[in-house]
Amino acid sequence: MNKTLLIIQREYITRVRKKSFIIFTLLGPVFFLLISLLPILISNANKSDQHILVKDDSGLIPALPDTAGLYFTYKYQSIPVNTLKTDYSTIGEGYDAFLYIPAMQPDAPYGIEIYSNEQVSLTTKLYIESIIADKLETINLQQHDLDKLKLRPKVDIDDKVTSGESQKEGNAAIASAFGFGMGFIIYIVLLIYGTMVMRGVMEEKSSRIIEVIISSVKPFQLMMGKIVGIGLVGLTQFVAWGFLITILNIIIGVLFAGQLSDLQQTSASGGEVEMNAITEAMQSMQNIPIGYYLSMFIIYFLGGYFIYAALFAAIGSLAGDEEGDVQTFAFPVTMLILVSIFIMMAVVQQPHTPLAFWASIIPLSSPIVMPALIPFGVPTWQIVLSIVLLFGGFIFTTFLAGRIYRTAILMYGKKIKVKEVFKWMFYK
Amino acid sequence: MGDIMTFSQVNKRFSDVQALQDVSFTIPENTIFGLLGPNGAGKTTLIRIITKIFAADSGQIVFDGSDIQTQQYANIGYMPEEKGMYKKMKVGEHLVYLGRLKGLKKSEAQDRSKYWLEKLGAGDWWNKKLEDLSKGMQQKTQFIATVLHNPKLLILDEPFSGLDPVNAEMIKNEIYQLHQQGTTIIFSTHRMEQVEEICKTIALINKGKLILNGEVTAIKQQFKQHKFLISFESLPEIEDNDLFTIDQINGQSVTVQLKSKNDQNQVLQYFINRNAIINAYYEILPSLNDIFISIVNKANHE
Helix, strand or coil: CCHHHHHHHHHHHHHHCCHHHHHHHHHHHHHHHHHHHHHHHHHHHCCCCEEEEEEECCCCCCCCCCECCEEEECCCCCCCHHHHHHHCCCCCCCCCEEEEECCCECCECCCCEEEECCCCCHHHHHHHHHHHHHHHHHHHHHCCCHHHCCCCCCCCCEEEEEECCEEEECHHHHHHHHHHHHHHHHHHHHHHHHHHHHHHHHHHHHCCHHHHHCCCCCHHHHHHHHHHHHHHHHHHHHHHHHHHHHHHHHHHHHHHHHHHHHHHHCCCCHHHHHHHHHHHHHHHHHCCCHHHHHHHHHHHHHHHHHHHHHHHHHHHHHCCCCHHHHHHHHHHHHHHHHHHHHHHHHHHHCCCCHHHHHHHHCCCCHHHHHHHHHHHCCCHHHHHHHHHHHHHHHHHHHHHHHHHHHHHCCCCCCCCCHHHHHHHHHCC | CCEEEEEEEEEEEECCEEEEEEEEEEEECCCEEEEECCCCCCHHHHHHHHCCCCCCCEEEEEECCEEHHHCCHHHEEEECCCCCCCCCCEHHHHHHHHHHHCCCCHHHHHHHHHHHHHHCCCCCCCCCEHHHCCHHHHHHHHHHHHHCCCCCEEEEECCCCCCCHHHHHHHHHHHHHHHHCCCEEEEECCCHHHHHHHCCEEEEEECCEEEEEEEHHHHHHHCCCCEEEEEECCCCCCCCCCCEEEEEEECCEEEEEECCCCCHHHHHHHHHHCCCCEEEEEEECCCHHHHHHHHHHHHHHC
């Protein structure tokens, strides 16, 4: 058996069978679920009053009842729709959003739109949808040919965000949240598994097993074996989480299926709105090219991991017997990751700046920034360039790390100076 | 008897230190070879070059007819002074892993690990974690890991440190057995009495240079100071004279240093003439320890 494979195997197996790994893998999805519910809970708790201007061209919805924090106004019905679409926030006392109901049949409520500066919360949207659906249902019930008609039509409001001059589809918000999530997961991966590589190297150095091992294999084989082995541990964890989350979803679906349909029957109760919010979010997710995002995620996950794992391996090899030494060297690399996540946060707000461009190209930040940027639409050439550089960066850092590693791993006692490290990188 | 290993003009420099300078010597076949030197002399550097951990800047080391750099890792077994291990692993899997890294098949590594553990009276350690073993037990495991793959060249750096006398004897016997089977053994230690006991040939390195090399018996002859011990029935009156000076008196015995080297019979005659009853009379050869200290001190003062 190939020796590198043997090392990968050991690195993998000793970690995967640890209790801490098993517990973290099992509890991860529960934690995940709580985290994903948090924004919904917070957005409900933290609702400020919203005034919505309504124009009803269908004549079917003469009034929308106000509810906690939501106030509907039927005014300015004579002003053309296109003017209201852009000027709703300045007309009269100013409104937070503009709801437009075009002329339509009660059984085919298409083309309803809501305009707002900031994304209308899903609960608000679902509340309006359910009220309109209720009204239409009542109208439909009064018609004669009951069997021909859908009693309760599906109402789907198209939400448009009007920030400044540009209008963007509300779905983009969910997409960018998705991108943010991907960038964030990669950030976590780099930190957790990068430092795991570093600790592994330090352990081998300080326990002096290193001398036995590298009288059997080349230092580079040991370093790569460790990096790949721990990378596989990370992948295993993610696959396990994906699997567990899917199962958890199915279980929740089966357990609460009854209650869900009950809730659908009752009128707009808070419970229904929240459950709808989740299904709605899931529907929006279906519009996202998951396969494309996922493949991008895996490319940047691997590329980023290999680059930073190599750096962390080199740092681990520089560690002296005292714990503190390693911090000096680890600090710049940790900073690089932190800076990347800050850039990513800024870039999600403004995706079309030079900062966004460069950060998505440079291999040290691209693993975090690019996945977050992709949902906003990135030209193909930019993605290709970024991936090529990512791959080049991987080769380069691994090469440099290998050079530092093979020398530093055997240095004990004396403190290693930065100047020396540079010398090892580029000579011989 | 030929040489199994030849070092010629080996040089190694680390940025500001010349760790090895033109080191040349040979290791004869079928010996246990002692590699000696004070701390920081370059021993570890030399060992790391032999074990292919790094390469020499210049010079060549030939083992069994081919350059050490082209040797398989499987030919070499190395037990470093600092005995590292993966503490969380179990004895069995640790041995099998290290054996497989040296190129053994899994089943082979398992069989041999079991055989050796059994041989060293540790048959029931297989599932014990290394961190739960005593230092001596860990060291036995280390020894097994070093010899598991039947290396042709075995390098042992302080193999007895931390072992109790019983276990040290056990390991020593294993070393002798491997030696009998034709394994070349390089033994590095600071314990000169162990070297005298075990090694037939030695090399002494100081400050990166070879300062002494040869058979232990020859070296002792080379450094002898013509001292003789005479043990009397009862100590006569003696004083320094033309023949000898008194080195020390201990009970009924006296150690004398001859003034010219072939006068031992005259010395004996001298005491017989004085009607002293002599129980024993023999030459005192310097210990390797004395030689080591005097030669290193001398070198350091130059």
